[in-house]
Each structure stands twice: as structure tokens, then as C-alpha cells.
Amino acid sequence: MSQTTNELATVNVLDWTLAGYNGEPVAESQQLLGKSISYAGGELYFPDYGIVIVEPSRPSDKDVVLSCAVHGDETAPIEIVRDMIHGIMRGELKPVQRTLFLIANPAAIAIGKRFVDMNMNRLFSGAHREGDSREHQRAAQLEQVITDFFAAAPAGERQRYHYDLHTAIRDSEFEKFAVYPFTHGAPYKKEQLTFLAECGVETILLNQAPTTTFSYYSVRTHGADAFTVELGKVRPFGENDRSKFAAAQNMFTRLICEHELNLPAFDENRTRVFDVCRTINRTVESFTLHFPDDVANFTAFEKGELLATDGDQEYLVEQSGERIIFPNAKVALGQRALLTVVEVPFANLQLV
Structure with a gap:
């Protein structure tokens, strides 16, 4: 150079x-x-x-x-x-x-x-x-x-x-x-x-x-x-x-x-830590998210609420306090359309 x-x-x-x-x-x-x-x-x-x-x-x-x-x-x-x-x-x-x-x-x-x-x-x-x-x-x-x-x-x-x-x-x-x-x-x-x-x-x-x-x-x-x-x-x-x-x-x-x-x-x-609970992928064209487009990342849902449908597959909230992150119903087929996360205490983590 x-x-x-x-x-x-x-x-x-x-x-x-x-x-x-x-x-x-x-x-x-x-x-x-x-x-x-x-x-x-x-x-x-x-x-x-x-x-x-x-x-x-x-x-x-x-x-x-x-x-x-x-x-x-x-x-x-x-x-x-x-x-x-x-x-x-x-x-x-x-x-x-x-x-x-x-x-x-x-x-x-x-x-x-x-x-x-x-x-x-x-x-x-x-x-x-x-x-x-x-x-x-x-x-x-x-x-x-x-x-x-x-x-x-x-x-x-x-x-x-x-x-x-x-x-x-x-x-x-x-x-x-x-x-x-x-x-x-x-x-x-x-x-x-x-x-x-x-x-x-x-x-x-x-x-x-x-x-x-x-x-x-x-x-x-x-x-x-x-x-x-x-x-x-x-x-x-x-x-x-x-x-x-x-x-x-x-x-x-x-x-x-x-x-x-x-x-x-x-x-x-100073820090809150979340772990991924589930990864939900879009596999069909009719994939749908069942909450408004303006819902913020890390919004919490109650157990049993419907999050998404992927064809005939329904995705319900499995535990109270489960939060959503990175929702995007328009991703390419096969890609991640939604993550759900739950908070975890530092006592559960290996730290150095």
C-alpha cells in the first residue's frame, strides 16, 4: 500500500x-x-x-x-x-x-x-x-x-x-x-x-x-x-x-x-440476561404473527397466548413471562421468524 x-x-x-x-x-x-x-x-x-x-x-x-x-x-x-x-x-x-x-x-x-x-x-x-x-x-x-x-x-x-x-x-x-x-x-x-x-x-x-x-x-x-x-x-x-x-x-x-x-x-x-426458549421458523407462505407489527422486542406474553401460525402449526406461549424478539413474518422460507426468550439469573451461568 x-x-x-x-x-x-x-x-x-x-x-x-x-x-x-x-x-x-x-x-x-x-x-x-x-x-x-x-x-x-x-x-x-x-x-x-x-x-x-x-x-x-x-x-x-x-x-x-x-x-x-x-x-x-x-x-x-x-x-x-x-x-x-x-x-x-x-x-x-x-x-x-x-x-x-x-x-x-x-x-x-x-x-x-x-x-x-x-x-x-x-x-x-x-x-x-x-x-x-x-x-x-x-x-x-x-x-x-x-x-x-x-x-x-x-x-x-x-x-x-x-x-x-x-x-x-x-x-x-x-x-x-x-x-x-x-x-x-x-x-x-x-x-x-x-x-x-x-x-x-x-x-x-x-x-x-x-x-x-x-x-x-x-x-x-x-x-x-x-x-x-x-x-x-x-x-x-x-x-x-x-x-x-x-x-x-x-x-x-x-x-x-x-x-x-x-x-x-x-x-x-447492572445487567439482565435472557436465554432463548424457542426458535420459530417460517416454512410456508401463509406464516402469520398474531400480534401487531408495532409490538416491541422483549414484550412479555401470558401462557397460552397464540404467537404465530405456520400453516396448520400453531405456536402458543408455553410459560408465563415468555418474551418475543426479532419477529419478522416476511423472512425467506426456512429462516427464523421469531425467537422467544426467558430471563435467567446469574446464578445459572458460568462466569469468569
Whole structure:
């Protein structure tokens, strides 16, 4: 990668990503592809559109991936990542941790939709081999980029992190929450729960099976501490109340710019934990959810209430206090249309 002067520090990285990825001409004065920008303490590289690598000259002991726009209409995380990159480009932020920023689905951002052809968050851990859409191709590329990023780390004991940032289609009883991917029996980490609480994310959903999400890919393939982080509700660019995301952006900034975070002691009273009770898939065209479209994530239902019908199959609430999350009757056949969850006490969890 050729080094350039820092005149490129004024380029809007999101505009550059959208134009270049979608084949539009990019003026030479605005072209970041294959170039680098120096900051006090390291270099910022642009190997491909929407892929930005921070390499400190004397890296600390963390390798951090911050991804956004796996769904192209989730604008708040895109704004956070864009602004963090711009802060480094302008010399306002000086990372000491190796960092990989990913603007995952530029084609979907450009049309203001969740995806172009396929839900990209169902295409990782090799699921991209089953098709050839733009999302399939991009998911394969992103897996390789993360593999290369971790492989290029200096020798020695290092910590790997991946926070995949999202906003949800609908409101939530708990505005911010994170999905803790399946750990394959490994204990849950108090440090990570505390970090997320400091981000304003005080609700955790445990995933108890392998998935094809981006965060699970990094857990299983690279041994990273990784999470799908839901920061609020989907809104158009310019309509996000950035004050609601300030704590998260501050903590992600501190994560990459400080050698040690010195987090407060773990306090289980700060966090509510939910476990998946059931996964309900859509298998027929006539799949129906039996509650209004505006019902919020984590809404509780009473035992015996009808949640969904899938052809002749009825799904009733099996226990009082069962809550719904991620309902979407329009998913492709065979995909998850609804999860139900129940709260679990910390006494039931293995923690380190």
C-alpha cells in the first residue's frame, strides 16, 4: 500500500465507499483505495471499499474489529464507525490497538434497504458458499479480511474482539441489547458484560446454538470475544439522536485508544440476561404473527397466548413471562421468524 500525504484526511470515507463499491467514478483527489494516512502513532490503510485498517507503530495487545451495515438501513452504527474513522484521519483520535473497521454492505446502504438480495447476517461461517448474490460475495470477502487481519498481528499473547453494530427494525422494551454468541461451553466473561454495560447495553441475549451471524463467525473461527450489539431502532441518516449512542461510541473509542480500560468491578445488578426458549421458523407462505407489527422486542406474553401460525402449526406461549424478539413474518422460507426468550439469573451461568 502506497503512503500518501494527509491531504486525503478530508475525504468522506462513507461517500468514497459507496461510490467505489458501486462502480461510480471517484476523483483522484478523493481516492483512498490502496493508500494510507498517517496519524501520530500509526497508519490508517484503505485496502478496499468499506475496509479500513489501523496499524499503530507500537501496537498494544488487542486486535479489535468494529463492523457496521451488515444491514444497510441501520444508520446509527454507520455514523458511529464513519465518525471514528474520520477522527483518526484528522488526527483527533490516536489508536494504540490494531483496529479493523468494516462497512459491510455498501450496496444496501446505497439503496437505503436492509439488504439487496439476501440477509447478510445469515451468510457467515461458510454459508456464503450457497449462493452468488452481492451479499454472498461480500460475506466471503469480509471473512477473508478478518482472517488476514488477525493473522497479521504481532507475535505474542493478544486479545481479539469483534463488535458487530446494529439497530433493530422495531422498538424494544430494553432499548439497547447484545447477543452473546454460542460459546460451545466456554464461560461468559464478566469483563465483557461490564464493558457492554458501560456502553449502555444492559440487556444480554444468550445464543445457545451455532448460527451464521457475523459475530458467531469471529467467536468460532478466530476465538474472539464477539457480540451482535443492538443500539436502538432503525432510522434514516440524519434522524438519529446521537446522544443516545454517545456512551457506546465513547467506550469503543476508549477501547482502541487506551492501553487498558480499567473498567469498574462486575456488578450483576447492572445487567439482565435472557436465554432463548424457542426458535420459530417460517416454512410456508401463509406464516402469520398474531400480534401487531408495532409490538416491541422483549414484550412479555401470558401462557397460552397464540404467537404465530405456520400453516396448520400453531405456536402458543408455553410459560408465563415468555418474551418475543426479532419477529419478522416476511423472512425467506426456512429462516427464523421469531425467537422467544426467558430471563435467567446469574446464578445459572458460568462466569469468569
